[in-house]
Every structure is written in structure tokens, then in C-alpha cells.
Amino acid sequence: MNRLGQWSGQLLLYAAFAATLAVFSHWPNYQHLAPDRAVIKVSFTHQGQRLGDCTVQTPAELAKLPPNMRAPTRCPRERAPVSVELDLDGVLVLRQTALPSGLSRDGAAAVYQRIEVAAGQHRIAVRLKDDAHSVGFNYHREAVVTLRPAEILVIDFDPAHHQITLQ
Amino acid sequence: MTLVSAASGLRRAWRNFEHGWHRITVAPSEPLEHLGAIAGLLLLLLLATGSYLFVVFDTSVSGAWQSIDQLARTGTFPGGWLRSLHRYAADGLLLVTLLHLLREFMLGRYTHFRRATWWTGVPLLLLVYLSAIGGFWLNWDQLGQYSALASAELIDALPLLGATLTRNFVAVHAVSDRLFSLLIFIHLGVPLLLLFGLWFHLQRIHLPQVLPPRALTVGVIATLGLLAAAAPIASQAPADLARVPTALHYDWILLHLHPLAEAFSPATVWLLIATVLLVLLLLPLRHGVVAPVAVVDADFCNGCRRCVDDCPYSAITLVAHPNAKAGRQLAVVAASRCAGCGICAGACPSAMPFRRVATLATGIDLPQRRIGALRQRLRQALVPGSHKIVVFGCDHGAAVAALTAADVVSFSLLCSAQLPPSFIDYALRIGALGVVISSCTEGACEFRLGARWTSQRLGATREPRLRTHGPAPHYQLVFADGGDEPALVAAIAGLRQRATMRALP
Numbered sequence: 001m002n003r004l005g006q007w008s009g010q011l012l013l014y015a016a017f018a019a020t021l022a023v024f025s026h027w028p029n030y031q032h033l034a035p036d037r038a039v040i041k042v043s044f045t046h047q048g049q050r051l052g053d054c055t056v057q058t059p060a061e062l063a064k065l066p067p068n069m070r071a072p073t074r075c076p077r078e079r080a081p082v083s084v085e086l087d088l089d090g091v092l093v094l095r096q097t098a099l100p101s102g103l104s105r106d107g108a109a110a111v112y113q114r115i116e117v118a119a120g121q122h123r124i125a126v127r128l129k130d131d132a133h134s135v136g137f138n139y140h141r142e143a144v145v146t147l148r149p150a151e152i153l154v155i156d157f158d159p160a161h162h163q164i165t166l167q
Numbered sequence: 168m169t170l171v172s173a174a175s176g177l178r179r180a181w182r183n184f185e186h187g188w189h190r191i192t193v194a195p196s197e198p199l200e201h202l203g204a205i206a207g208l209l210l211l212l213l214l215a216t217g218s219y220l221f222v223v224f225d226t227s228v229s230g231a232w233q234s235i236d237q238l239a240r241t242g243t244f245p246g247g248w249l250r251s252l253h254r255y256a257a258d259g260l261l262l263v264t265l266l267h268l269l270r271e272f273m274l275g276r277y278t279h280f281r282r283a284t285w286w287t288g289v290p291l292l293l294l295v296y297l298s299a300i301g302g303f304w305l306n307w308d309q310l311g312q313y314s315a316l317a318s319a320e321l322i323d324a325l326p327l328l329g330a331t332l333t334r335n336f337v338a339v340h341a342v343s344d345r346l347f348s349l350l351i352f353i354h355l356g357v358p359l360l361l362l363f364g365l366w367f368h369l370q371r372i373h374l375p376q377v378l379p380p381r382a383l384t385v386g387v388i389a390t391l392g393l394l395a396a397a398a399p400i401a402s403q404a405p406a407d408l409a410r411v412p413t414a415l416h417y418d419w420i421l422l423h424l425h426p427l428a429e430a431f432s433p434a435t436v437w438l439l440i441a442t443v444l445l446v447l448l449l450l451p452l453r454h455g456v457v458a459p460v461a462v463v464d465a466d467f468c469n470g471c472r473r474c475v476d477d478c479p480y481s482a483i484t485l486v487a488h489p490n491a492k493a494g495r496q497l498a499v500v501a502a503s504r505c506a507g508c509g510i511c512a513g514a515c516p517s518a519m520p521f522r523r524v525a526t527l528a529t530g531i532d533l534p535q536r537r538i539g540a541l542r543q544r545l546r547q548a549l550v551p552g553s554h555k556i557v558v559f560g561c562d563h564g565a566a567v568a569a570l571t572a573a574d575v576v577s578f579s580l581l582c583s584a585q586l587p588p589s590f591i592d593y594a595l596r597i598g599a600l601g602v603v604i605s606s607c608t609e610g611a612c613e614f615r616l617g618a619r620w621t622s623q624r625l626g627a628t629r630e631p632r633l634r635t636h637g638p639a640p641h642y643q644l645v646f647a648d649g650g651d652e653p654a655l656v657a658a659i660a661g662l663r664q665r666a667t668m669r670a671l672p
């Protein structure tokens with residue numbers, strides 16, 4: 001057998017292994033967003049309003065319950081789904097309705113959407129509805145924003161102040 | 168074409184490929200035959216370099232980037248070098264694991280007794296991916312930011328957590344030290360799980376080779392060491408959640424799933440993962456030809472343990488002998504683990520052809536190719552005055568049946584190590600001119616340890632040892648895989664010549 005051939009073959013193998021690692025651990029660059037684009041993210045987790053109102057239980061109803069469960073009012077736990085719409089420069093770009101989480105549909109509804117836009121100035125309008133009883137949306141926010149390339153605008157909902165936030 | 172014949176076609180093609188491949192590699196450092204062991208070495212390298220990184224790592228969100236980035240800035244050695252080694256070892260581990268899987272697949276090593284080993288290998292592949300991807304997050308540079316968010320998006324696409332993981336990476340203040348601790352925990356915990364999984368993977372492998380032979384170990388470490396010095400890894404700009412990371416220096420070896428999810432959809436990636444996993448997990452259910460397993464004959468087993476020590480798949484255990492005095496033991500074969508390789512029969516002291524019994528029964532034997540029948544056929548072939556050269560070979564190695572010279576008689580065994588060494592002496596005693604033992608090369612042995620045991624037994628360093636009487640050996644051990652038949656022909660010619668010399672007055 002040709003020892004020299006084998007040794008050079010073996011060296012070549014090590015070199016090929018190293019070259020594969022060196023090249024594909026760096027290259028080619030990944031341009032995950034084109035240079036003149038920006039991103040709008042609609043991201044919130046929000047608890048919709050409860051579907052039903054609390055009702056006062058009559059003494060007769062209370063009597064039927066085990067003693068440890070005799071609360072004076074009864075509140076249904078299920079919450080309304082949360083709907084959101086986004087207009088970008090007057091065009092509807094997102095319409096989504098998120099169901100509350102949890103087995104009894106009493107948790108928060110979550111929305112996460114990533115929308116690529118051209119960098120520059122945009123007029124945005126956000127509408128949100130978290131109440132099954134009212135018609136139309138119960139929160140609105142309009143703004144003109146200027147996005148630099150690669151900038152991210154996050155549209156969120158602030159439950160403490162009951163408003164849609166842009167940051 | 169049936170699945171079985173497709174599998175055997177692949178197997179033949181791969182064997183041919185490896186046979187040609189041997190021409191360009193140095194035998195003990197042959198990488199293809201040690202892929203599992205190279206993966207083990209890379210894992211060890213990752214643990215060692217990872218321990219160093221953990222010591223210098225700042226576990227807070229604000230300090231993490233700085234603590235790793237400065238390794239590359241304050242002179243490359245040893246910090247930057249160890250960090251680069253850590254990354255390259257991770258890249259290497261995934262590639263080598265995939266190659267290991269490919270080779271075992273091509274050789275059809277996933278059915279019957281290998282099923283459990285294959286099945287326990289599949290989660291290891293997942294854990295390698297998971298450990299590696301998690302490592303990028305800890306740098307908390309733009310690549311880490313991109314990967315963390317892309318991973319969260321991928322997980323949120325499953326109807327599990329109500330799409331809330333991504334929220335952790337949406338706003339600048341969202342990534343808390345607590346969340347970051349979780350990321351660190353993943354990168355520490357998953358590799359530990361991997362080690363644990365490896366222990367399962369090797370449960371049915373007797374004497375597993377978890378590290379490559381020394382020369383190959385040195386070669387792999389030197390290659391990665393030089394690479395880490397020549398092309399050190401540097402962090403990218405620190406994570407900034409208010410901006411999309413653009414133009415990333417991208418690790419395509421480890422992070423290819425993110426762009427795939429981007430180009431198609433997270434659902435596509437999950438579908439791909441599920442399909443691959445399903446195929447890998449269902450593959451072992453294919454039924455090929457099942458080889459009959461070893462059978463113990465309690466009357467001839469004295470509990471000497473040799474078969475236990477030699478069985479490549481830990482298929483034999485010893486129990487108290489039911490019909491003998493206290494303290495004596497009996498071999499028991501676990502059928503589901505047994506490869507039907509016959510190596511145990513070659514180890515058994517009762518497989519002694521000189522015994523004066525009409526039919527040679529042994530402590531452990533393979534019903535499809537009995538040791539007693541081998542003695543019978545040997546006697547028939549070596550009638551007085553026949554002057555034959557005997558060749559003992561293996562079904563999986565060089566084709567001994569194809570040797571057609573008139574003075575040659577060949578016996579193909581389940582594995583060369585099925586041959587009890589005393590048969591060599593026996594053949595010579597009853598008139599063979601010479602004996603050739605053809606064994607596969609060590610890395611090519613179908614049953615892992617057959618070639619090693621054959622050479623140790625014939626070299627008298629392992630029981631049962633070959634004892635030959637008389638002068639210069641009239642036998643020769645040849646390492647010949649399929650395609651190496653000319654080496655056998657040459658060995659036969661050599662023995663023939665020596666025999667002629669001896670016959671001269």
C-alpha cells in the first residue's frame with residue numbers, strides 16, 4: 001500500500017473538515033431583512049372582558065350549594081376574544097381575533113405578528129376590541145411614525161392605563 | 168424492488184465506497200469507522216471548553232455580551248482560542264453525528280438487535296441541535312438575539328403555550344436576568360441530558376469505543392485547535408431589541424432551521440422535523456431476515472464467562488446452574504440482544520475439536536452453523552493424502568467461497584471469531600498443508616469486536632489462545648475485507664510455497 005498517498009489523503013480529510021467548519025460557520029452572511037426595510041410588531045397578551053355579568057344568587061339557589069361554596073354572587077369566568085386590526089397608510093394589513101387561553105377560556109388572549117414595511121414615514125391606525133357585548137372596537141390609536149431601516153416598532157396594549165401603546 | 172433488497176443494495180454500495188476510501192486513509196485513524204467515537208471526543212471537548220467559558224461568563228443580561236466579547240479582544244490565547252474551539256467542536260459534533268447516522272443507515276444497522284441502539288440514538292441528535300442552538304443565545308450578540316427570537320417564534324407556532332414566548336424578546340426591558348438564567352439553564356441542562364442519553368445509547372454495546380484511537384484523537388484535536396487559532400470566532404454587535412439584526416455572519420451548520428422557517432413557515436419546519444423523526448423512529452420496524460440466535464447447552468457449559476466477555480452486544484449473562492453444584496454458573500442468552508454472530512461459540516472452551524465424541528456438542532452454539540458440523544466438514548475435506556490448504560473466512564469479509572484452486576478448501580463462518588482457535592491446530596494435525604484465517608479489518612467488522620478477538624486469540628493474548636505445536640507457523644492470519652480477495656490468494660500461495668520447501672529432502 002502506498003503510505004505516502006494514505007498520509008496525504010488523511011491530511012486532506014482533516015483539511016476538508018476544517019475548511020467546512022471554517023466556511024459554513026460564518027458564511028454566507030444572512031440578510032434576514034433587506035437594508036431599506038423596517039418591522040412593525042403587534043404583540044400583546046390581554047385579558048378580554050368577562051362574557052357574562054356577575055349575578056346575585058337567590059337564597060334558594062344558595063341553599064342548593066354545599067356550605068363552602070355559598071358565595072353571594074356568581075361570576076362566569078369565560079372571557080371575550082380579543083380582536084385587533086391594523087391599517088398601514090390607509091390599507092388594512094392585519095385583522096386577527098385571538099381566543100382566550102385556558103381550558104375554561106378565562107385566560108389572556110395573545111397576539112404576535114411581524115409585519116415588514118419600507119423604512120420611512122407611515123400613517124398607522126390600530127383598533128382593538130376586548131368586549132363581546134359592544135359593537136365596533138373599543139380602543140383606537142392613530143399615529144404617524146418614521147421608521148429608520150431595521151428599526152422595530154412594537155404595538156402593545158397597556159392594561160394599567162387601558163391604552164394601545166407604540167414604542 | 169422490496170425494502171429489504173433496497174437496503175441490501177445500499178449496504179453493498181456503502182461497503183464498496185468504504186473499501187475505496189481506505190486507499191486514502193491511514194488504517195487506525197480511519198475516520199468513517201470511528202464516527203461515534205469522534206462524536207464522543209467532540210462532546211468531551213465541548214464539556215472541557217464549556218467549563219472554562221462558564222467560569223468567565225457573566226450571567227446577567229447586561230454583562231453577558233461583554234464577558235464573552237472581550238475574550239476575543241484581550242489577546243486570543245487562551246480565552247478566545249477556547250471559545251473558538253467550543254464553537255467549532257459544536258459545529259463538528261452535529262456534522263459528525265449526522266455522518267454517524269448516515270453510515271449506520273447505509274449499512275442497514277437499525278433492525279433487530281440494533282433497534283434499541285438506533286432508537287436511543289435519535290433523541291441524541293435532537294439534543295445536539297438543542298444544546299448547540301442554545302449556546303448562541305448566551306453570547307447575547309445580534310446572532311444570539313436573532314436565534315433566540317426565531318426559536319421563540321418557532322415554539323410559539325405550536326399550539327402549546329398560547330404564543331407567549333416571543334413576548335419575552337419583544338421589548339428592550341423584556342429580557343430579564345431571570346429569563347436569561349433560564350437560557351443558561353437550558354445550555355447547561357441539555358448537554359447533561361445528552362450525556363445521560365449517551366449512556367442509554369451504549370447500553371447494548373459491550374466495550375463501546377467512546378473515544379477514537381490515539382492518532383485520530385490527536386488528529387481531530389489538532390485540526391480544531393489550528394482552526395480555532397487561524398479563524399477565531401468573534402461576537403457580533405451586542406443584542407439590541409429595538410432593531411432587527413441585519414447581515415449576520417451566519418452559522419449555517421447549526422442554525423439552518425431559522426432561515427428555513429423564515430423562507431417557508433414555522434409550520435413547515437415542524438412538519439419537516441416531525442417527518443424526519445417519524446421516518447427515523449419507524450425505520451427499525453422494517454423486518455429483514457432474522458438470524459437465529461445463540462443457544463446454550465447446559466450440559467456443556469461450565470460457566471467460565473468467556474462468552475460473556477467476548478459477546479459484542481452484551482447479550483449473555485450468567486445465572487446459577489440449575490443442575491450442578493452450588494457456585495457453578497450457566498450462560499443465558501437474551502434473544503432480543505443477540506446478533507447471531509457466533510463469537511461466543513468461538514470463545515467457548517468446550518468447542519474443542521480434539522474431543523473424542525461422535526458429535527461435537529458445545530456449551531454455546533449457533534443452530535444455523537454448528538461447531539460440530541464444522542468439524543465434520545473439515546474431516547471430510549481433509550481425508551488422508553488430500554494435501555489441502557484450509558481457509559477459514561467470514562460471511563461479511565473477503566469472499567472465501569470464491570477461492571477455486573483445487574488444493575484449497577474454504578469455510579465461511581458467521582464471523583471469523585466464530586472459529587475456536589483450536590480448530591487451526593486440529594486442521595493441521597489431521598493433514599492440512601496450511602491454514603489461512605481471513606478476518607475483516609477491525610473497523611469493518613460487522614459485529615464490532617470479531618476482528619479484535621480473532622487477532623488477540625491467535626496472538627495468544629486472549630482466551631481461548633491458539634496453541635500450535637511444531638516449528639514455523641503453518642498458518643496465517645490475513646485481514647481482508649470484501650474486495651481484498653487477492654490478499655488471500657497471495658497468503659495461500661505463500662503457505663503453499665512453504666509447504667513445498669518443507670517437503671523437500
Ligand code: HEM
Binds near residue numbers: 271281365368447
Ligand atoms: C451525540 C451523538 C452520538 C454519539 C456520541 C454516538 C456514539 C456512539 C458510539 C460510541 C457507538 C459505539 C461504537 C462502537 O464501539 O462500535 C455508537 C453506536 C451506534 N450508534 Fe451512535 N452515537 C450518537 C448518535 C447516534 C444517532 C443519531 C444514531 C442513529 C439514529 C446512532 C446510531 C448508532 C448505532 C445503530 C450504533 C450501533 C452500531 C453497531 O451495532 O455496530 N447513533 N454510537
Ligand code: SF4
Binds near residue numbers: 461478480
Ligand atoms: S451470537 Fe454473538 S451476539 Fe449472540 S450471544 Fe453469541 S456473541 Fe453474543
Ligand code: SF4
Binds near residue numbers: 467471514515531
Ligand atoms: S464460554 Fe461456553 S462454557 Fe463458558 S460460560 Fe460461555 S457457554 Fe458456558
